[in-house]
Amino acid sequence: MKRIALLGMPNTGKSTLFNRLTGAGARIGNWPGITVDLLSAKVLLGDSLVEVVDLPGIYNLHGFSEDELVVRRFLEAQPVNFLAVVLNASQLDRQLALPLQLKGLGIPMLVLLNMADEARHLGIRVDTAHLEQVLGAPVRLVSAKYGTGIEAVRQELAGLLHAHPKLQRIDTRAFAEDDQIERELDALVSRSVHAPVLIPPSATDRLDRLLLHPWLGLPLFFGIMFGVFQTVYSLGAPLQDGMGWLLGHLKEAWIEPAAAGLPTGLRSFLMDGLYDGVGTVLTFLPIIAVFFVVMAVVEDSGYLARAAFLVDALMSRLGLDGRAFVMQLMGFGCNVPAILGTRIMRSPSLRRLTMLMIPLSLCSARLQVFLFIITAVFAPRAAAVALFSLYLMSFALAFLTAFLWRGRFAGSEPLLLELPPYRMPTFRFLVLEGWRATLQFLRGASGFIVLGVVLVWFLTHYPFDAAPAGPDTLAGRMADFMAPVFSPLGLDSLLAIALLFGFVAKEVVIGALAVIYGAGGGELASLLAGRLDWVQAYSFLLFTLIYTPCLATLSTIRQESKSWPFTLLALAWPLALAWVASFAFYQGARALGF
Numbered sequence: 215m216k217r218i219a220l221l222g223m224p225n226t227g228k229s230t231l232f233n234r235l236t237g238a239g240a241r242i243g244n245w246p247g248i249t250v251d252l253l254s255a256k257v258l259l260g261d262s263l264v265e266v267v268d269l270p271g272i273y274n275l276h277g278f279s280e281d282e283l284v285v286r287r288f289l290e291a292q293p294v295n296f297l298a299v300v301l302n303a304s305q306l307d308r309q310l311a312l313p314l315q316l317k318g319l320g321i322p323m324l325v326l327l328n329m330a331d332e333a334r335h336l337g338i339r340v341d342t343a344h345l346e347q348v349l350g351a352p353v354r355l356v357s358a359k360y361g362t363g364i365e366a367v368r369q370e371l372a373g374l375l376h377a378h379p380k381l382q383r384i385d386t387r388a389f390a391e392d393d394q395i396e397r398e399l400d401a402l403v404s405r406s407v408h409a410p411v412l413i414p415p416s417a418t419d420r421l422d423r424l425l426l427h428p429w430l431g432l433p434l435f436f437g438i439m440f441g442v443f444q445t446v447y448s449l450g451a452p453l454q455d456g457m458g459w460l461l462g463h464l465k466e467a468w469i470e471p472a473a474a475g476l477p478t479g480l481r482s483f484l485m486d487g488l489y490d491g492v493g494t495v496l497t498f499l500p501i502i503a504v505f506f507v508v509m510a511v512v513e514d515s516g517y518l519a520r521a522a523f524l525v526d527a528l529m530s531r532l533g534l535d536g537r538a539f540v541m542q543l544m545g546f547g548c549n550v551p552a553i554l555g556t557r558i559m560r561s562p563s564l565r566r567l568t569m570l571m572i573p574l575s576l577c578s579a580r581l582q583v584f585l586f587i588i589t590a591v592f593a594p595r596a597a598a599v600a601l602f603s604l605y606l607m608s609f610a611l612a613f614l615t616a617f618l619w620r621g622r623f624a625g626s627e628p629l630l631l632e633l634p635p636y637r638m639p640t641f642r643f644l645v646l647e648g649w650r651a652t653l654q655f656l657r658g659a660s661g662f663i664v665l666g667v668v669l670v671w672f673l674t675h676y677p678f679d680a681a682p683a684g685p686d687t688l689a690g691r692m693a694d695f696m697a698p699v700f701s702p703l704g705l706d707s708l709l710a711i712a713l714l715f716g717f718v719a720k721e722v723v724i725g726a727l728a729v730i731y732g733a734g735g736g737e738l739a740s741l742l743a744g745r746l747d748w749v750q751a752y753s754f755l756l757f758t759l760i761y762t763p764c765l766a767t768l769s770t771i772r773q774e775s776k777s778w779p780f781t782l783l784a785l786a787w788p789l790a791l792a793w794v795a796s797f798a799f800y801q802g803a804r805a806l807g808f
Contacts, residue, residue, distance in 0.1 A: 220300065231356070294380065295378050296382075298371070304336055310345075324374055340406060442508050549764075566775055577609045674686075
């Protein structure tokens with residue numbers, strides 16, 4: 215099969231262009247190095263089926279970070295028909311060094327000057343004809359964000375495949391010397407790029423004076439994040455209620471009558487187990503989509519890179535840097551890609567300390583548990599405050615973890631950070647992001663959820679002659695065994711069973727509660743509100759926030775750290791921290807009379 219390698223520097227919109235060309239759902243983020251794995255998609259160009267490989271963003275071919283080595287190894291080992299090199303048209307003075315390096319490899323290239331709309335807005339003109347002459351490759355202006363020039367790029371790619379039908383291997387001995395490239399770069403920029411002598415202050419400059427203010431920057435950041443969580447709760451809660459109503463209506467009008475003639479045990483399994491358990495989890499699909507859409511606005515706008523800059527001084531005192539903070543923010547979506555993102559760090563110790571911190575991020579799987587419990591137990595006015603406090607607790611415990619373990623995982627590496635201009639994501643991108651997040655949730659969690667609720671139903675109903683979830687069932691016996699551990703935290707035995715299944719995946723917790731209590735949706739919320747006061751509920755949420763990462767996260771930590779002892783530490787440390795934090799909160803709140 216024919217193959218095209220798509221590569222370029224971070225923040226050039228490479229992944230956006232990849233998605234435009236292929237229709238694939240690659241993760242897009244306005245943060246250097248976020249694409250840390252090899253993403254590929256097959257697309258029909260002309261009469262050829264072509265594999266387009268999206269390589270991690272790199273600054274040059276001579277670096278030693280994990281993502282730079284991934285690109286280097288790929289170029290050394292994998293034959294390609296040609297290279298598609300993506301550059302930021304408004305930053306060519308810093309970016310043309312990469313195609314000059316690639317020119318020395320002797321592989322055909324297509325140079326795509328992305329963000330041409332931004333370059334025009336800044337008054338920058340590019341002499342593409344001269345660039346083509348010097349680079350020996352076609353040069354095209356495009357805007358991946360708005361789709362400008364994409365169809366012409368497809369035609370250009372098809373023409374290049376026709377001209378270069380055979381896969382070619384790169385002769386790595388052909389790399390040019392760095393000093394020679396620097397001389398060529400200066401001459402090429404002065405001849406091909408025409409920029410105004412003085413670029414007037416932009417909206418980005420004016421916003422940065424406020425958002426990066428030495429004193430106001432951090433308070434504004436946490437205020438913005440509180441606004442994000444308030445928006446998620448305000449928009450998501452009604453959608454969650456609507457989905458719950460729809461599932462309840464389907465159950466009463468269609469599912470229960472259809473299952474009425476089935477044997478009692480099978481009907482209980484289908485209705486109280488599968489339908490209530492899985493259905494309760496499915497009510498969170500709208501709110502997960504809302505969360506990712508809102509976070510996409512913050513992330514794609516360029517603000518997360520500035521968050522890294524704001525906290526870099528604080529993180530350095532913890533043995534980390536601003537990149538670790540951004541990885542933690544990425545962990546709000548899912549811990550797994552955030553842990554993969556640590557590959558942008560060269561220092562192994564810095565990577566491990568960051569990996570130890572990331573699982574304390576309040577991921578979307580935990581978010582659904584929190585939203586359900588908070589909506590059920592807390593007053594509407596206190597709900598957003600409770601949710602925001604858990605995010606603050608996530609930060610605090612992550613910082614505490616870094617502080618306590620910084621001596622064991624000491625590392626020193628300077629932070630190289632490029633702040634992109636502020637950009638408003640397009641409506642199309644936001645819709646696709648919400649759709650991608652929903653599908654990713656269904657693909658990644660559906661198997662765990664179904665397996666989890668089936669196991670919970672079995673544990674709460676076996677032996678089948680015992681009262682469901684009663685003391686004589688397997689679940690009841692397990693609960694009695696774990697009671698001395700969880701009762702000091704204010705958690706009853708049935709809540710402990712749900713937490714046990716959260717070891718597999720946090721998405722299972724709410725489904726497990728629905729099966730354990732034999733109720734789904736609004737009925738489960740009312741039941742929990744009657745059984746838990748706010749202190750018990752918050753203790754449960756605090757334990758859920760901190761305790762052992764899910765199996766997928768632990769597997770990724772093992773893969774990235776290549777160390778079983780470190781993986782066991784990543785398993786044991788959050789579990790111990792969760793028990794201590796919940797114990798301190800619950801006992802302290804009771805001692806104060808709450």
